[in-house]
Amino acid sequence: MKILHASAEYFPYIKMGGLADMLASLTKEQAKTEEVYVALPYIGGLGKSPQWTGREYPALLPNDAKTDSLVVSILKNSKFLEAEESGVKLYFFQSDLFQSLNSVYGHAEEHFRFAMFSYACYALSQILKVDVFHAHDWHTAIALTLQKDSANPIPSVFTIHNLAYQGDHPFWMTGFLKEEPFRLITSPFDHDGKCNYMKAGILSADKITTVSPGYREETLSEPNGFGLSYCLQQRSGDYRGILNGIDSEEWNPNKDKRIYKTYSAKDWKEGKLKNKTELFKEIGRPSLPLDVPLVGLIGRLTHQKGFPTFLQAFSERRHLPHRYVVLGSGEPEMEKTFYYLSETFPDVFYFYKGYNENLAHKIEAASDFFLMPSLFEPCGLNQMYSHNYGTIPIVSRVGGLKDTVEESNIPSYKTGIVFEPNDAGSLGYALERAKDLFGSQERDIVVKNIMDLDWSWKKRKLEYDLVYTKAIELKI
Known part of the structure; x- marks a missing residue:
């Protein structure tokens, strides 16, 4: 199975919270049996220098480059640079939108930057011809809408890591979504008078997950639904809580080179x-x-x-x-x-x-x-x-x-x-x-x-395999 993850974070390159650790450890486990790709922004402040392969990929599909709009021009001048990490192929989105940033969040025009990144991830999934497209949080949610509207839709999964952050912006700021290469109808994303990227992902993905069963139940009602519980209730049959795992090699006191003295349960x-x-x-x-x-x-x-x-x-x-x-x-x-x-x-x-x-x-x-x-x-x-x-x-x-x-x-x-x-x-x-x-x-x-507890990804990886299989079955 060929899986493409799209995310704003990935340890050790970009880390602001648990998303970076979760995705790095999940993909490391998946790569033992599957072909795993990860798309992420190429910011100036990477935490580690990538191991480049020398291969590059466009960020714009040929059929979507028919005009000279600002968006098309930006994507024409952007590309993905391929690298490898622990058996996972990484695709860094190289663009003027992200290149000068030392951190991935907290900047002006985030709605525009991540919409461009989302389109580029969608394009990459089509170019690589992956079996499953897996988007994480609002930063990549627009890619799910593009998959849904595509002539060649790829089975998609959307993971909600924190529903409190939804990427909602005034509609006047998101007019570019109606133009090439997006050509989206934005009214379904209307939430409290704003264009809500998280809602777009919830409505568009074939399957939805979140990072624990307990949080899934909490988000189905307010206040922990942060205004979107009604959408999740509509999709409850496609919505599953899968507990995160951890990298038990990275976080192992018996092997940890970062600590002063290693130890085990015996000492x-x-x-x-x-x-x-x-x-x-x-x-x-x-x-x-x-x-x-x-x-x-x-x-x-x-x-x-x-x-x-x-x-x-x-x-x-x-x-x-x-x-x-x-x-x-x-x-x-x-x-x-x-x-x-x-x-x-x-x-x-x-x-x-x-x-x-x-x-x-x-x-x-x-x-x-x-x-x-x-x-x-x-x-x-x-x-x-x-x-x-x-x-x-x-x-x-x-x-x-x-x-x-x-x-x-x-x-x-x-x-x-x-x-x-x-x-x-x-x-x-x-x-x-x-x-x-x-x-x-x-x-x-x-x-x-x-x-003695085992919080590794071995069991949870199988749960994601089942979600992927069900998403693929919907397209058959």
């Missing part, structure tokens, strides 16, 4: 102690105590991730002995708050602004607990990374977190600590339970449980 106590000791030295806090819980937090500092709830709980539970290491960036006010805590309480808090892949691995290896206070979480990956590293996750009861973490009264079934979302009291009580668990014999049982 996790010694491994964590060494990693905690060395982490404290690296972050300039060598005098921090080793015999109290270290709680790691990594992620975007946004309201969605529940950091205001955590800050309130921290304020209310100042008596707890926990130390915190925070890695992330996001809303300026949130960054300022964490910076203030780091400077004012250096014996309790450490904050690193930005993202650092090596530090993320070190935090997972050194931490005793990992906190994810999300208000909603489509899947989440860090709780799975934490399981691999013997780091007990503390998570809110939402989306993929509730699918992967269970706080059972029976120690041999417990895989973490769970609290209610957007509830500082519930989170604070969870931190209290973490303190009790840290010093108990039960912790040994829980760590053994979580380090």
Whole structure:
């Protein structure tokens, strides 16, 4: 089977969130048995230099180049450059629209850039004659509409990674979609008076998936449907929740070259102690105590991730002995708050602004607990990374977190600590339970449980195979 994924992110080249990790690890597994291609933007700020093959492909189909419109001109001067990574062929969309960007999001004219990228991905799928076209999130959703309207439609799958981001723009900004090479009727994408790219993908794809069964159920009603639950209800028979997997080679404490000392389930106590000791030295806090819980937090500092709830709980539970290491960036006010805590309480808090892949691995290896206070979480990956590293996750009861973490009264079934979302009291009580668990014999049982879990892609890859097969059957 020949599969083309279209995405704005792909680790290690472009990473802003879980999409990059998810797609890189999924395609690595798929490439063991299938021909796998990935199309992504070629931005100036790539995280790694691609291994180019020297092959190039056009970004415009010949039959769509009949005029000299601005869009046609841009696509004529753009192309795909082929590279390879872990058995996967990568196609970087080289265009003036993306070449000067150091990051893929947060720029003016995003609606136009990603529409051009979407068309180019559609064109590439036709040129490569793939069996399945798999688009990810709103950035590539327009390609699904083009597939649906094509004379040679390719079976398509649309994966929703976060329904909160929909790529909706005023219609006056998207008039180019009615012109060549798109020639689309945009009225079906009308949502609250705007042209909504996410809605276009939902209505156009042959099959739809999202990244956990729990999140699928949440998006079928409001408020977690973010205004599009009615569309997903219409397509509910074609809509499936498939839990993300992780790259168990990349996130493996027994092999991880990024951490200070590798360890396994047999020597996790010694491994964590060494990693905690060395982490404290690296972050300039060598005098921090080793015999109290270290709680790691990594992620975007946004309201969605529940950091205001955590800050309130921290304020209310100042008596707890926990130390915190925070890695992330996001809303300026949130960054300022964490910076203030780091400077004012250096014996309790450490904050690193930005993202650092090596530090993320070190935090997972050194931490005793990992906190994810999300208000909603489509899947989440860090709780799975934490399981691999013997780091007990503390998570809110939402989306993929509730699918992967269970706080059972029976120690041999417990895989973490769970609290209610957007509830500082519930989170604070969870931190209290973490303190009790840290010093108990039960912790040994829980760590053994979580380090034995298998969150690899082997099983989940088969679930995607089934979705692809059903999408293909619709075209026969």
